Amino acid sequence: MSRRRQGKHPSRNPRRTRASTSQKRAAPKTRSRLSIWIRRLIAGGVVVGLLGAIGLFTAVYFAARSMPGYASLMSSQNGQTIVVRARDGTEIVSLGPSYGEWLRDDEIPQVMKDAMVSVEDRRFYSHFGVDPLGLVRAVYTAWRDDDRIGATSTITQQLARNVFLNSNRTVDRKLREAVLALALEWKFSKEQILELYLNKVYFGGGAYGIDSASRRFFSHSARELSTAEAAIIAGLVKAPSRYAPTADIDAAVSRANVVLGQMRKYGALDPYEIANVDVSAVKLREEVGQNSIRYFTDWALPQLDLLLPHDTFEPIEVWTTLDVGMQRAATAAIKANAPDGAQGALVSLDRDGAILAMVGGTDYVNSNYNRAVNSLRQPGSAWKLFVYLSALEAGYRPDDAVTDMPVTIDGWSPRNSGGTYAGQIDIRSAFAYSKNTVAAQLGNEVGFSNVASMARRFGITTPISTYPSMVLGSSEVRVIDLTRAFAAVQAGGQSIEPYGILRVTTADGEEVYKHKQQRSYQLVPDYVAAGITDLLQTAVATGTGRAAQIGRPVAGKTGTTSSNKDGWFVGFSSGITTGVWMGRDDAKAVAGLQGGTAPARAFASYMRYAVKDRPVEEFDTDVKLPDWQLEPDDEFYFGNPDDYFVIDDQGNMIRPGRTDGRDQEPFPIEGETRQPYDPLDPRGVDSGLPPAASDDFLDRATGRSPDQAAATGPASGRPAVIQIRRGSDVNSQQLPVQTP
Secondary structure (H helix, E strand, O other): OHHHHHHHOHHHOHHHHHHHHHHHHHHHHHHHHHHHHHHHHHHHHHHHHHHHHHHHHHHHHHHHHHOOOHHHHHHOOOOOOEEEEOOOOOEEEEEOOEEOOOOOHHHOOHHHHHHHHHHHOOOOOOOOOOOHHHHHHHHHHHHHHOOOOOOOOOHHHHHHHHHHOOOOOOHHHHHHHHHHHHHHHHHOOHHHHHHHHHHHOEOOOOEEOHHHHHHHHHOOOHHHOOHHHHHHHHHHOOOHHHHOOOOOHHHHHHHHHHHHHHHHHOOOOOHHHHHOOOHHHOOOOOOOOOOOHHHHHHHHHHHHHHHOOOOOOOOEEEEEOOOHHHHHHHHHHHHHHOOOOOEEEEEEEOOOOEEEEEEOOOOOOOOOOOOOOOOOEOOHHHHHHHHHHHHHHOOOOOOOEEEEOOOOEOOEOOOOOOOOOOEEEEHHHHHHOOOHHHHHHHHHHHOHHHHHHHHHHOOOOOOOOOOHHHHHOOOOEOHHHHHHHHHHHHOOOEOOOOEOEEEEEEOOOOEEEEOOOOOOOEOOOHHHHHHHHHHHHHHHHOOOOHHHOOOOOOEEEEEEOHHHOEEEEEEEEOOEEEEEEEEOOOOOOOOOOOOOOHHHHHHHHHHHHHOOOOOOOOOOOOOOOOHHHOOOOHHHHHOOHHHOOEEOOOOOEEOOOOOOOOOOOOOOOOOOOOOOOOOOOHHHHHOOOOOOOOHHHHHHHOOOOHHHHHHOOOOOOOOEEEEEEEOOEEEEEEEEEOOO
16 A cells, blocks of 8 residues: 555655755755856966066066166167169168257147147057057957957057067067056156157158158258148158158148147147148258159168068168169150150069169159059050960960951950951961950950969969950059069060069178079970060061160060050060050040050160160070971871872872882772772872762861852852861851962
């Protein structure tokens, strides 16, 4: 009975009772373990935080103790003197720091202090060297806008970097910068830190400190700075080369207005004062003595950060590849030939990639923007270099026939410059006269992506379109990149790497860097380079580039974009490759500008001087095709000529070695058993068997209808149109074949 009751009351089961009891006991244990781990983590965090604070305090303390005194920091000036020499050793420019008069805190205009604090570090007077609020705000902004973290360095951190560190963007450098900033705040007052900063920060043009910058840009001491002038100077710190008023007055004015807006926002200026400030009316110091060599030095000298093994502030001498005479000739050629209102750029490379001359514009003083290496412009027909390189590599030859005729590719219908079509011509003539329709057909056949790959192979670094119109130069390029590509052709298809620095020495002559020739790679086979050189030479001899002739062999290509916005000529002679571009910075049309006019004339003017001391070099245009491209000859089909019969002018069959029909044995011999027909046996032609292919078969094979066959017979003299198959793809262009 008791057992039955136990079965009816499962809750009294001892096992279940024990399990429930154990679960009740486990829950408090789990909660207690979690709370223990939380307390441990909090305690560990507190300990780590205390240790970190102690370590930071110790680092800041020792940094402050070892930091030079204020008088020592005043007398120590940063900056490096650099003497730049041409390839022959002559000094072409001396660059280095310019320091004005040291201004004490009470000598610096208050508006200059307010402008700098407002735009660079608005919480300067409240933080302790590092601005945690600014850092949090920068991180939040970067997270919200899905962008990288912006600049967060305070004025004190910038001073620490400028005086004690370099500009490398590494975590280690940022940590040391923060420690030194805290040490500066520990050791010096806010007024002293701001005084050091304003007398040491770099403002561009070699000017260190506000007094040097004021004299550099406004021809007077910083004690006399106006509100507008102070705003311009304060705006330079972010990007001295970009916002310098001597480089780009519009950019400088725009940046100065940003500074004024910050001053108003944070109460340094009231709206009435700002209303009376006209930044655009500021009078700038007139620049004298600058020339186009600065285009080259502005491009070459920043490379020292990568070339030199370590940071150095001692004076150095930089020996460059620049030829002073060629640079002078290049500058004169651009100035003399650039149309009114247009700019010009030129890059000239030696056969090993050494830059002999570089011109980035018509006037460095008015604009130091280097169009030779920075500007992106459409190359027009000069891009056809890559189209024809691809075609030659795919099997075309300069003498192959093509058809200049209207075509439409994926809805795009290119037109020739003159609006006329030449019909059947060869590849050489199509290139020389820059036939757009032929380039479109070739690009379509070899593949637009293959043309883009060829351009990449030859050093084009900018984005490349693969739409059909890309064959006419719709993708933008840099002058130096396109010149480099033509230089590789001149080098027989070998890769070329432009460079401008030969070696670097210290003031006492110790060599710290020497250029090593880069390993070159074969970009295309020799026969392709020879073939494209043949085309380029013809373009100058008889085609669109005739104005580039200089009395010795020249190979090159013109380029003109739609509405005459850009004009190009790129070519080479006697081992020197030169690229010339002309156009307006705003990309507006230039009346009469074509690649074969002003750019070609500037090329010829410069190259006459550049090659005058070099021997005349004939181009290697002998196309030595590989075995797979050679047409089989008779021996390939028939073996040795002495092993088969030939037929004389009267139709008589001659034995091997005979020159006439005397004593010849009749063939075939009457009654002789006929041999099976062999198409490779010449005796089979008289075997009496039917011909290998009938006229009807040939008409169907070539796609001709009976009417077309009749129309293209011997009497009509009109060309038949067939499709050419290359590999597994049917060629989209139709080539005329003259019937007999």
